[in-house]
């Protein structure tokens with residue numbers, strides 16, 4: 097939300113670098129930071145951001161980067177979206193906190209009504225709000241266990257569900273998330289996912305493999321919930337084979353197992369629909385939201401079937417900041433923007449343009465083994481040519497090359513060999529072209 101004229105270069109298509117990357121001011125800040133912030137809190141690119149607008153982030157040295165990560169899919173409708181910022185600012189003047197579980201307020205109820213409307217299915221729902229994605233995951237597991245009276249939870253290979261202790265037990269990757277942080281929560285199991293590029297299985301075959309694990313290694317009687325990201329985020333934008341998720345959900349329903357869709361990265365416009373579950377004809381029992389829900393403010397939600405959500409007794413759910421009024425006000429503006437703006441169409445436009453350009457890269461560079469994604473959630477996987485074996489190191493080299501050109505790219509994948517795109521939905525095709533041209537150069541330089 098910049099003042100007109102002050103950053104009037106917003107509509108330009110190219111990044112602007114005034115210094116080396118990181119520049120002197122960022123380097124000075126980084127030195128200060130290293131004296132007071134632990135190593136465990138890393139930064140992908142230590143350029144210290146001073147302001148942001150639409151798809152751009154500008155650092156303290158005046159370098160303007162095209163942000164193709166949106167703070168990992170958070171500022172989906174653009175950095176400092178005017179409607180979200182205005183709504184939050186107005187709310188700051190009215191009330192910042194009461195604690196909904198002490199004295200409630202309307203915004204919480206309104207946002208729950210909107211989620212009831214937008215999640216897939218026509219069933220009655222309830223929504224409980226929390227602060228972060230991991231907290232939504234924690235609450236979903238509590239609710240599913242209370243509802244079913246069962247203890248076990250299954251997550252998929254290549255999953256990522258957060259950094260709290262329970263979520264660490266659900267994540268695929270030990271390092272860096274879990275290593276040394278155990279013991280981990282018991283009764284969390286990981287089962288094979290559908291990863292068409294690597295396993296070559298169709299949806300029916302992949303689902304049969306997953307279900308065999310669920311039945312043999314956990315047993316239906318003990319299984320409270322299966323949690324799945326419709327498109328795996330951290331895992332490398334793995335889009336499951338057609339039919340995989342519906343078959344898995346159908347098995348869950350038949351066996352009284354709660355099916356949880358973790359839409360924390362995929363939800364709220366990112367894939368061109370409110371929820372990515374829609375692309376797979378899924379009607380999840382519980383849907384988790386966070387990341388993009390409040391345009392950059394911290395908020396998360398668990399939305400689900402009334403009879404499941406109502407299982408915990410009063411006082412069983414909550415938390416001091418959960419459903420903070422300022423975050424809620426921003427979220428209501430995000431919903432309004434998604435409802436009335438062009439964002440869904442933009443997500444589809446970005447998906448079509450980006451996937452076509454990335455397919456072009458695949459045709460020219462043998463290391464680009466797979467291009468995949470839905471809407472404004474696209475990725476390519478780097479493999480040893482002629483194989484599906486992960487090509488180590490290349491993705492971070494591409495990201496580093498791009499950073500030196502003012503393009504902020506994120507890597508992903510359990511093997512770190514995926515480049516993922518989570519652009520703001522305000523990103524133009526022209527801006528995407530600038531980024532893909534730089535990546536093209538980076539891939540040529542790999543040889």
Ligand SMILES: *Cc1c(COP(=O)(O)O)cnc(C)c1O
Pocket residue numbers: 227228229230231233256257258259325329330358359360361386387
């Ligand atoms: C980011 C993410 C989480 C964790 O959210 P936090 O807000 O970081 O706790 C959980 N699930 C998925 C799919 C995510 O992308």
